Amino acid sequence: MKAVILAAGEGTRLQPLTQSRPKGMLPVGDKPLLEHIVESIKAAGVDEIVLVVGHKRERIQNYFENGDDWGVDIQYVVQPNPRGTGDALLEAEHEVGNSCIVINGDRIIGAELLSRIIDKHQSTGDACLAITEVEDPTQYGAVTLDGEEITDIQEKPEPHEVTSSLVNAGVYVFGPDIFAAIRQTDHYGELRLTDTLREYIQSQPLHAVRYDGMWLEISRPWDLLSVNSAMLARNGSTIASSAVVSEDATLGEPTVVGDHTRIQPGARVFHDVVIGDNVTIGANTVLTNTIILEDTVVKPGTVVADCVIGSGSQIGPLNSIEGGLTDVRVDDELYTEIKFGGLIGDNVTMKGNVTVEPGALIGNGVRVESGSALDGRIPNDTHVYRG
Incomplete structure (x- = not known):
């Protein structure tokens, strides 16, 4: 049996980070999101993988190549335009042949679930479809059961329509008949796999496989922080042998420090911090619950909490990104009481004494002059002056 990973989407809710990289290449702990999925597939005894790619696909293909480093064989299929998960799976038909296990490429799951399904x-x-229990089914595909068979799937139901807390976990196993079912699905716009399944179950059984193990999804910017925290809690700290950490710096637990990164004297790196390759953390900086991508410099005296910082950026000195609870609007949807200091894109330059208010979304290539205060959404390549 082959595994199909659906990883072609644009990840628009994670912009600006996903404007220059696919969602699957965002860091979770010391490796990209997709690498966790590939490792779970291998651990479940499946060694043939079809990766459906699209947006910024070269980043995925250059990283995984043919899969030899993971002991698997990886074939690539291109979804030229993001036309939904059903269309993505249909693109893989000629590579699959018989039954296949299908996994959404934006969530980390345990190998145990893959073996069971x-x-x-x-x-x-x-x-078969894996289901799991969540606090808020309105953000997912809510399922209705008759015994252990699924009788309905409703994408993002309204609160008054919710009848249980069980949702589609994004892991499926299908026989070859699924491809004909996808082609026969009535749809408008995107062709979602769940649209096919709602019609499919009118004449064919779809078995539920309940799962209460590791299930970590990345859909919104702050999910990167919570998913990284969960993985760090499981796996502990990883400090690259080539990293240079001053004896006068403090490293809390758990943290990840990448290759050739430098942490200077007096820096305090507290819990749940992931620092990528070739990053410089300046003297007397303070980092908590933060992700910093490769080639970024955080200059002396800067305080960062609950924040994601993209690659190639220059932050500080004496900047303040103190985090905390806030309301954030993403794709016209307002999320309230979110613990999120903000997202700073790639190649951002901030001079000294800049304040970033909780929940700010700062685009790629933004330049910020000294003493400025940032709030809300700052478009790409904006030049921000104090005032």
Whole structure:
């Protein structure tokens, strides 16, 4: 059986970071999101993978190549335009042949789930869908059950429509008949896999496989922080051998420090911090619950909390990104009481004494003059002056 990873989407809710990289290459701990998925697939005994790629696909293909480094064989299929998960799977039809396990490329799951859902399909010969329990089903595909068979899937139901807390976990096993079902699906705009399944279950069984293990999804900017925290709690700290950490710096637990990164005297790196390769953390900086991508410099005396900083940026000195609870609007949807200091894009330059208010979304290439205060959404390549 082959595994199909659906990783072609643009990840618009994670912009500006996903304007220059696919969502699957965002860091989770010491490796990209997609690498965690590939490792789970291998651990479940599947060694043939079809990666459906699209947006910025060269970043994925250059990283994984043919899969040899992970002990798997990876084939690539291109979805030229983001036309939905059903269309993405249909693109892989010629590479799959028989039954396949299908995984959404924006979530980390345990190998145990993959083994169980494969076993369920092999014992029944029917399609299977993993389900899990969440606090807010309105953000997912809510499922209705009759025993252990799924009788309905409703994407992002209204609160009054929710009948249970069980949702589609984004892991499926299908026989080859799924491709004909996708082609026959009535749809407007994007062709979602769940649209196909709502029609499919009118005549075919779809077995639920319940799962309460590791299930970590990245859809919004602050999900990067919570998912990284969860993975660090499981795996602990990783400090690259080539990193240079001053004896006068403080490293809390858990943290990740990448290759050739330099942490200067007096810096305090507290819990849940992921620092990428070739990053410089200046003297007397303070970092908490923060992700910093490669080739960035955080200059002396800067305080950063609950924040994601893109690659190639220059932050500080004496900047303040103190984090905390805030309301954030993403794709016209307002999220309230989110612990999120902000997202700073790639190649941003901030001079000294800049304040970033909680929840700010700062685009790629933004330049910020000394003493400025940033709030809300700052478009790409904006030049911000104090005033």
